[in-house]
Amino acid sequence: MSCSVVPAKNIALPKYLVFLLMFLSLPLSLALGVITIFGFLPTEQVSKADLQLCVTCQLIELNPTEDDWIFSNLTIVRNETSVLCCSSKFADITEIVARMVERKRRLKLSEGYVKDIPYMCGPADENKGNSKLVGILAQNKSDQYMTKVQWNIHSSASFLGSTHSYVNGNFKIVESAFHYIYSNIVYSQEWRNNTQESGTFCHVLYRHIHMTETKYDTILMQSCNSLCKPSRVHTKCVGSSRMESVFYLKNGDEVYVKVSGPERLNENERNNIFGLFHM
Structure with missing residues (x-):
């Protein structure tokens, strides 16, 4: 028995019928588009909770x-x-x-890598992205309420990692990444003419954003503490302020510390610290 294949015939629709079908399908396409845009049909969404x-x-x-x-x-x-x-x-x-x-x-x-407790995350040769400045320089007197802190880059306990540079009180970011930032400031207060100073001591971390067309500064962290209270036996008391958190910093960004009342800072205090940890 032999089988033969019969070729199928091409069936052409009349032109008026083709145009009629196209005309009828246009409103349906528009309706489906409107329904999708306004959310009447389910679409894939990602909730913030997810x-x-x-x-x-x-x-x-x-x-x-x-x-x-x-x-x-x-x-x-x-x-x-x-x-x-x-x-x-x-x-x-x-x-x-x-x-x-x-x-x-x-x-x-x-493991014995860390010698300076408790602020260090390893010496500079162990962490190329770790930088720390210890000790502050004499602060220039300013009429402004907040004054930028100048750090002692030449201190034996200070060091810079390869992903940061330091200029005029500012850490500059060389490589974009998350950074663990920490700062500790020690300040003092004295009795003057048998009277006690009042007010607060503010410790603020700023980020300087350097973009192509604009530059601006924004606050990352701040801490304002009531001034410590000297007793009549001891005319001087010492307080401290510490801040730490994690931020994403971009290449070219700068971070720096400002304080109120720079005359209250203990210049040679080794617990004055400003550091970054490149994550």
Whole structure:
């Protein structure tokens, strides 16, 4: 038995019928477009609640007395291979990153790399992205309320990593990345003419943003503390202000510290510190 293939015939629709079908399909296409634009048809959306940071819990564990924060603030997710700590809150994410940095610092401390406690995350040759300035220079008197702090770059405890430079009180960022920034300022207050000064001491971290067409400064962190209270036995008291957090800094950005009342600063105090940790 033989089989033969019969070629199919081309069936041409009349031209008026083709134009009629095109005319009828146009309103339907427009209607579907309007419905999609105004959200009447389901579209794929990502909720902010779905965006969260998850890390292996072991990376942020410090010690049993400090780890209560993990279980009271983070969502614990267990899978077959690891235990994850997750959060979508910005404050929690900042704390997670800070704890990761602190854990790394403590591990280096236990291995003998860290000699200067507690502000250092390893010596300069161990962390090329780590910079720290210790000690401040005599501050120029200014009529302005806030004065930029000038740091002692020549101190034996100061050093610069390869991803930062320092000019006139400013750290300049060479490579865009997240940075853990910390600053500690020690200030004093005295009785003068048997009267006590009043007011607050403000410690502020600024970011100088250098763009192609414009430059401007913005506040990253600030802390204003009531002045310490000397007693009549001791006419001088010492207070301190510390700030630390994580920020994304771009190449060309600069960060610097300003304080109120520069005459209250202890110039030779080794606890006056300004540092960056390139993450």
